Amino acid sequence: MVERPTTKDVAKAAGVSLATVDRVLNERPNVSRKTIEKVNEAVEKLGFVRNLAAVNLAKNRIYRFCFALPSSDTQYIRELEKQVGDADRSLKTELVGAHVVRLPMDDPHAVARYLGGLAADEVDGIAIMAPESPQVRDAMGRLSERGIEVVQFLAGQVDLSLDFIGVDNYAAGSVAGRLIGRFLRGVEGKVVVIADTMRSLDTIQRRLGLDDTIRRSFPNLQVLPSVETYSDPSRAKRVLEHLFGHQDDIVAVYVGSLDAELALTALQSVAHGQDLVTIVHERTPFTEAALSDGRIAALIAQDPGHAVRSAIRIMRARIENRDPIASQERIRIEIILKENM
Amino acid sequence: MVERPTTKDVAKAAGVSLATVDRVLNERPNVSRKTIEKVNEAVEKLGFVRNLAAVNLAKNRIYRFCFALPSSDTQYIRELEKQVGDADRSLKTELVGAHVVRLPMDDPHAVARYLGGLAADEVDGIAIMAPESPQVRDAMGRLSERGIEVVQFLAGQVDLSLDFIGVDNYAAGSVAGRLIGRFLRGVEGKVVVIADTMRSLDTIQRRLGLDDTIRRSFPNLQVLPSVETYSDPSRAKRVLEHLFGHQDDIVAVYVGSLDAELALTALQSVAHGQDLVTIVHERTPFTEAALSDGRIAALIAQDPGHAVRSAIRIMRARIENRDPIASQERIRIEIILKENM
DNA sequence: CTTTTTTTGACGTGCGCACCTCAATTTCTT
DNA sequence: AAGAAATTGAGGTGCGCACGTCAAAAAAAG
Numbered sequence: 035m036v037e038r039p040t041t042k043d044v045a046k047a048a049g050v051s052l053a054t055v056d057r058v059l060n061e062r063p064n065v066s067r068k069t070i071e072k073v074n075e076a077v078e079k080l081g082f083v084r085n086l087a088a089v090n091l092a093k094n095r096i097y098r099f100c101f102a103l104p105s106s107d108t109q110y111i112r113e114l115e116k117q118v119g120d121a122d123r124s125l126k127t128e129l130v131g132a133h134v135v136r137l138p139m140d141d142p143h144a145v146a147r148y149l150g151g152l153a154a155d156e157v158d159g160i161a162i163m164a165p166e167s168p169q170v171r172d173a174m175g176r177l178s179e180r181g182i183e184v185v186q187f188l189a190g191q192v193d194l195s196l197d198f199i200g201v202d203n204y205a206a207g208s209v210a211g212r213l214i215g216r217f218l219r220g221v222e223g224k225v226v227v228i229a230d231t232m233r234s235l236d237t238i239q240r241r242l243g244l245d246d247t248i249r250r251s252f253p254n255l256q257v258l259p260s261v262e263t264y265s266d267p268s269r270a271k272r273v274l275e276h277l278f279g280h281q282d283d284i285v286a287v288y289v290g291s292l293d294a295e296l297a298l299t300a301l302q303s304v305a306h307g308q309d310l311v312t313i314v315h316e317r318t319p320f321t322e323a324a325l326s327d328g329r330i331a332a333l334i335a336q337d338p339g340h341a342v343r344s345a346i347r348i349m350r351a352r353i354e355n356r357d358p359i360a361s362q363e364r365i366r367i368e369i370i371l372k373e374n375m
Numbered sequence: 376m377v378e379r380p381t382t383k384d385v386a387k388a389a390g391v392s393l394a395t396v397d398r399v400l401n402e403r404p405n406v407s408r409k410t411i412e413k414v415n416e417a418v419e420k421l422g423f424v425r426n427l428a429a430v431n432l433a434k435n436r437i438y439r440f441c442f443a444l445p446s447s448d449t450q451y452i453r454e455l456e457k458q459v460g461d462a463d464r465s466l467k468t469e470l471v472g473a474h475v476v477r478l479p480m481d482d483p484h485a486v487a488r489y490l491g492g493l494a495a496d497e498v499d500g501i502a503i504m505a506p507e508s509p510q511v512r513d514a515m516g517r518l519s520e521r522g523i524e525v526v527q528f529l530a531g532q533v534d535l536s537l538d539f540i541g542v543d544n545y546a547a548g549s550v551a552g553r554l555i556g557r558f559l560r561g562v563e564g565k566v567v568v569i570a571d572t573m574r575s576l577d578t579i580q581r582r583l584g585l586d587d588t589i590r591r592s593f594p595n596l597q598v599l600p601s602v603e604t605y606s607d608p609s610r611a612k613r614v615l616e617h618l619f620g621h622q623d624d625i626v627a628v629y630v631g632s633l634d635a636e637l638a639l640t641a642l643q644s645v646a647h648g649q650d651l652v653t654i655v656h657e658r659t660p661f662t663e664a665a666l667s668d669g670r671i672a673a674l675i676a677q678d679p680g681h682a683v684r685s686a687i688r689i690m691r692a693r694i695e696n697r698d699p700i701a702s703q704e705r706i707r708i709e710i711i712l713k714e715n716m
Numbered sequence: 717c718t719t720t721t722t723t724t725g726a727c728g729t730g731c732g733c734a735c736c737t738c739a740a741t742t743t744c745t746t
Numbered sequence: 747a748a749g750a751a752a753t754t755g756a757g758g759t760g761c762g763c764a765c766g767t768c769a770a771a772a773a774a775a776g
Contacts, residue, residue, distance in 0.1 A: 040732060041732070052757095053757090056734070056735080060733095065754085084468055087470065088731070088733040089734075091733075091761050092733040124700055129428060205715055208714035247714060343703065369712070371550055373588060374550045374707070381761095381762060381763085382762070382763065391724075394727090395723085397763080400764095405723060407722080407723060432732065432762080432763075434764065435732085
């Protein structure tokens, strides 16, 4: 049985009092440089590590984390909401709570207004899934200054100094490119890209990754200009009909946004019976079914449960002034086939 | 600010004393059926959840977990060892320690002897990565009875009632099969399977998965009998030379064990310049390099860091009599291409 | 109804740390 | 050297719970 050193041991080893150790450990004022060093040396020497249980108990701290998700009600968002609920339940015992708010992410002012109204005594951290916009970015920065931990969740604001939880979308697009190229093994033809809208940063990055990989590694393929559905089924069908009417050697389809269902439904009525290599993003009941019956060749996904838990761990680590474990928190780009569903 | 209910609140709500609440919560004897129900109802009503920090503090409990890994010194095992070290460091603050012991896994008696010598006061749980064998299985069962939590780590004993951390190897083999079939897109030819030894359960299961998928979905391919290297480079080279000398339409190679380096090195000298779809298991510096430069088409992997952390969480949950979060603990079969390394 | 057994209550202690107050001491100013 | 300021020590309290002791009350057995 190995006894862990306590603050008392540190005090003895450093030749100072408990109060002083406390001052050093909690970075309170009025401690001389020399004393700080003495204590830190003792900490090093003993390998002292704060007992988190005791810290949390003493602080009697409850973490309340909020996930701001889009109000659009897709299967993927619903899955995220469920994961937040699960995390909330299973982390109760560890003194953290998590809840969801739905915000109209297409209205940056409304989002910024909501964020602006948040107070540090109602929530300790917030994970925001909002598309890039200056208003939102500013609001996030201000939250951060007000002492609320902010992370970007699955959707990015460019080059902000906040933590980002989610995959590298350029790489995700590249993966799609390689899968399509590999699955077609030298066949010549054209690749259709379908997206909700190409104005979203994530979609743009995925498209770039796809283009670069295809251009570099699969010159037999040609990527067509993106088709935007604007989440409108009839529009989707119309533009796809036009496309398939004018191009006769389409061999692959890549849906670069989150609404695979809309895109694939439109596609099915337009390109029925054609042998297409189809790649879409994210696991949902719909995409899983499509993968099972072969309408989709592969799925590129990021685990929503992992993303939620990771966001919580990161916010918590930041609040406690610890460094998150980078390797644990990196969200992987998952490739899902029928066999590893 | 929401106040969490405490045992005191439960006592008040149930109309009993703190001592009685304690008796019920910790399942101590001498409590009447009625009282137990009253307390449980109060717990339900208030949504009371034990404060883990307080529990751990009061119990002043330190968890010591052990990872029993094979003494064979491959890159993958070394990576596992590193991950255990990382976990040990980052979980210090949460009162858990983890360390590695290396055992000669090819000697079941030695393994069983080591396990038999373990006492419950030196370790709280052990994760064992040992190939299937009756002796080891028995020893694990006895450990479990002696109050040491045991989990099977990445290598399985069939149908034991212990937790298993690792991927479904049949599915992993199936994934390999689908990747090979997809990447070859109808090309006819033969698939070579290379393994350290086919006597390991994991390897057998992967082979089965591969066979079934190829047979069902890719009748253009034919899987050849497995080649065993016995971890011997010269033997590997010899048998592969023989194989490639007698078969002229080999189109794919699947390395079903963990020693991709040995197999690929032998392969390279034998089948230099041939266009083979090669699939191997696990990320190591070697396999990553091979993936980068195209010698490997894809990697099938299970995240060793995740596996280690998952094993620790599961052992801990078992000790605390909690249920692990199934979805968090499932190890995924990862497909890794150049683009999502 | 008494005796035995079971059930309950009251109370104390300690886990390791944070945070607070009030002196006592040391160091710096002028 | 005297006062002001900075630094340190001593000590207490409480976080929520586990665990132990002892006595009182209630229920079961005779």
